[in-house]
Amino acid sequence: xxxxxxxxxxxxxxxxxxxxxxxxxxxxTCNFGGSVxxxxxxxxxxxxxxxxxxxxxxxxxxxxxxxxxxxxGYLFNKVAVTFGWDFxxxxxxxxxxxxxxxxxxxxxxxxxxxxxxxx
Numbered sequence: 445x446x447x448x449x450x451x452x453x454x455x456x457x458x459x460x461x462x463x464x465x466x467x468x469x470x471x472x473t474c475n476f477g478g479s480v481x482x483x484x485x486x487x488x489x490x491x492x493x494x495x496x497x498x499x500x501x502x503x504x505x506x507x508x509x510x511x512x513x514x515x516x517g518y519l520f521n522k523v524a525v526t527f528g529w530d531f532x533x534x535x536x537x538x539x540x541x542x543x544x545x546x547x548x549x550x551x552x553x554x555x556x557x558x559x560x561x562x563x
Contacts, residue, residue: 465490467519469500471541473511475530479504481511483539487524492545494519498526502537513537519545 467490473483485500495518502511515528515537526539 465546467496467524467543467545469498469524469526469539469541469543471524471539473502473513473526473530473537473539475502475504475511475533475535475537477533477535479507479509479533481505483513483541485513485526485539487517487519487526487543489519490543490545492519492521492547496524496526498524498528498539502530502539504533509533511537519543521545521547 467487469483469485469487471483472480474480481502481504483500483502485498488497495516497515498517499514502513504511509532511530511532513528513530515526517524517526517539522542522545524541524543528537528539529535530537
């Protein structure tokens with residue numbers, strides 16, 4: 445019985461993912477079939493200056509089609525660029541748009557100087 449608990453504990457410890465805040469992408473996507481669409485994606489991270497994995501949904505208003513894609517990208521300050529594959533339209537795509545990024549290294553807050561007693 446103890447062996448089962450130990451095995452389950454080891455499996456759970458190994459299966460625990462690193463926790464990162466996801467980013468939400470709102471922007472445009474252009475698939476290489478020539479359609480431009482509006483996209484909503486979930487990104488694996490929301491930290492600036494990092495690579496991310498992306499998955500989302502696109503709507504192409506000129507053709508009336510939807511797309512479901514997965515891919516990878518890079519986060520800048522409040523902006524992301526993604527490259528992926530649209531599984532419904534069977535095309536590669538590129539996207540760009542707004543993301544709720546966080547600065548990984550915020551600037552230090554300046555402390556007011558404390559007055560020194562006269563010498």
